[in-house]
Amino acid sequence: xxxxxxxxxxxxxxxxxxxxxxxxxxxxxxxxxxxxxxxxxxxxxxxxxxxxxxxxxxxxxxxxxxxxxxxxxxxxxxxxxxxxxxxxxxxxxxxxxxxxxxxxxxxxxxxxxxxxxxxxxxxxxxxxxxxxxxxxxxxxxxxxxxxxxxxxxxxxxxxxxxxxxxxxxxxx
Amino acid sequence: xxxxxxxxxxxxxxxxxxxxxxxxxxxxxxxxxxxxxxxxxxxxxxxxxxxxxxxxxxxxxxxxxxxxxxxxxxxxxxxxxxxxxxxxxxxxxxxxxxxxxxxxxxxxxxxxxxxxxxxxxxxxxxxxxxxxxxxxxxxxxxxxxxxxxxxxxxxxxxxxxxxxxxxxxxxx
DNA sequence: CTTGGAAAGTCAACAAGGCTGACATAAAGT
DNA sequence: ACTTTATGTCAGCCTTGTTGACTTTCCAAG
Numbered sequence: 001x002x003x004x005x006x007x008x009x010x011x012x013x014x015x016x017x018x019x020x021x022x023x024x025x026x027x028x029x030x031x032x033x034x035x036x037x038x039x040x041x042x043x044x045x046x047x048x049x050x051x052x053x054x055x056x057x058x059x060x061x062x063x064x065x066x067x068x069x070x071x072x073x074x075x076x077x078x079x080x081x082x083x084x085x086x087x088x089x090x091x092x093x094x095x096x097x098x099x100x101x102x103x104x105x106x107x108x109x110x111x112x113x114x115x116x117x118x119x120x121x122x123x124x125x126x127x128x129x130x131x132x133x134x135x136x137x138x139x140x141x142x143x144x145x146x147x148x149x150x151x152x153x154x155x156x157x158x159x160x161x162x163x164x165x166x167x168x169x170x171x172x
Numbered sequence: 173x174x175x176x177x178x179x180x181x182x183x184x185x186x187x188x189x190x191x192x193x194x195x196x197x198x199x200x201x202x203x204x205x206x207x208x209x210x211x212x213x214x215x216x217x218x219x220x221x222x223x224x225x226x227x228x229x230x231x232x233x234x235x236x237x238x239x240x241x242x243x244x245x246x247x248x249x250x251x252x253x254x255x256x257x258x259x260x261x262x263x264x265x266x267x268x269x270x271x272x273x274x275x276x277x278x279x280x281x282x283x284x285x286x287x288x289x290x291x292x293x294x295x296x297x298x299x300x301x302x303x304x305x306x307x308x309x310x311x312x313x314x315x316x317x318x319x320x321x322x323x324x325x326x327x328x329x330x331x332x333x334x335x336x337x338x339x340x341x342x343x344x
Numbered sequence: 345c346t347t348g349g350a351a352a353g354t355c356a357a358c359a360a361g362g363c364t365g366a367c368a369t370a371a372a373g374t
Numbered sequence: 375a376c377t378t379t380a381t382g383t384c385a386g387c388c389t390t391g392t393t394g395a396c397t398t399t400c401c402a403a404g
Contacts, residue, residue: 225359225360225361226360226361227360227361227362252361252362252363253362253363253364255362255363255364256361256362256363259360259361260361278371278372279370279371279372280369280370280371280372281371
């Protein structure tokens with residue numbers, strides 16, 4: 001499936017065996033833009049009620065996914081500066097949604113956990129997001145979903161892909 | 173709430189009839205997050221050289237896509253306030269990348285066009301983005317690409333979907 | 345034990361790009 | 375004539391990103 005031709009610009013070659021025309025690619029690009037907006041719309045609406053933003057959502061999501069993760073881990077996943085993350089984390093700790101425990105093995109590290117309140121907000125946010133995703137998956141069908149995931153994973157930076165999608169494929 | 177138990181958390185049944193487990197959905201959600209970051213990474217790097225941001229990129233993209241579009245059209249597509257868009261548009265006009273022509277039929281409207289310089293930057297940006305998209309498409313294969321597009325379109329807000337993807341399916 | 349350096353936190357300043365509100369102008373519609 | 379629409383602009387605010395400088399804590403190597 002790799003030898004899909006050279007995908008040259010626009011209509012230079014009439015080969016319609018190609019599906020990688022600039023027009024097709026442009027549609028994919030716009031689809032990403034609009035879909036991402038839809039994807040974040042529901043959580044954004046909820047977050048307004050709590051005076052939080054997307055940055056808080058991301059922190060909550062990944063702490064929920066990996067309870068006990070360290071600040072440095074989170075930094076690597078989120079790809080922001082520690083100052084930026086710290087600002088978000090501080091408010092979440094102050095508000096009692098996240099607990100920061102000093103490490104036992106290495107006391108410099110802080111291990112992050114959601115409190116019951118944090119878990120509640122995570123549920124609310126992810127449930128909204130899953131609902132939309134579920135609807136899209138249902139409407140598109142299983143084959144489309146597989147393709148969706150495949151392309152998305154190929155679109156990420158390779159390092160990240162290996163890190164997060166190499167050993168998680170066992171399930172299902 | 174709404175114990176999504178219906179979705180049989182994790183891999184309870186080997187039957188792949190079900191593909192809507194919370195775990196599957198979570199993976200899709202994270203894939204969207206990471207893929208979007210990859211998707212914007214290349215243009216972002218280029219934009220730094222010009223002291224522009226994503227907002228400029230979006231304006232340039234949609235003006236290129238629909239030359240002569242009005243400010244109001246752009247506002248509707250981008251989903252931002254006119255003040256926000258105006259700030260971006262002003263710098264692009266000042267810098268000679270976008271031309272704003274008073275409408276002939278309705279002189280209140282401004283019709284937007286990319287200048288040669290604007291076209292050049294658009295090419296640079298979209299070429300970078302297409303390159304990544306093309307690579308992902310090639311690695312994933314045609315069937316995956318179809319599924320990718322289908323799911324993304326389902327994930328957008330319905331109104332937008334109808335507006336932008338109903339009559340553009342003719343090609344290919 | 346001392347010291348180097350990593351991990352974490354903090355303060356300050358700044359920028360992009362969202363937002364609201366208020367207001368101005370020209371042109372179109374009624 | 376009056377209202378509405380399209381656009382532009384000023385001012386101010388917020389979130390979330392950035393850099394730089396600095397401190398505290400603490401593991402580990404000398």
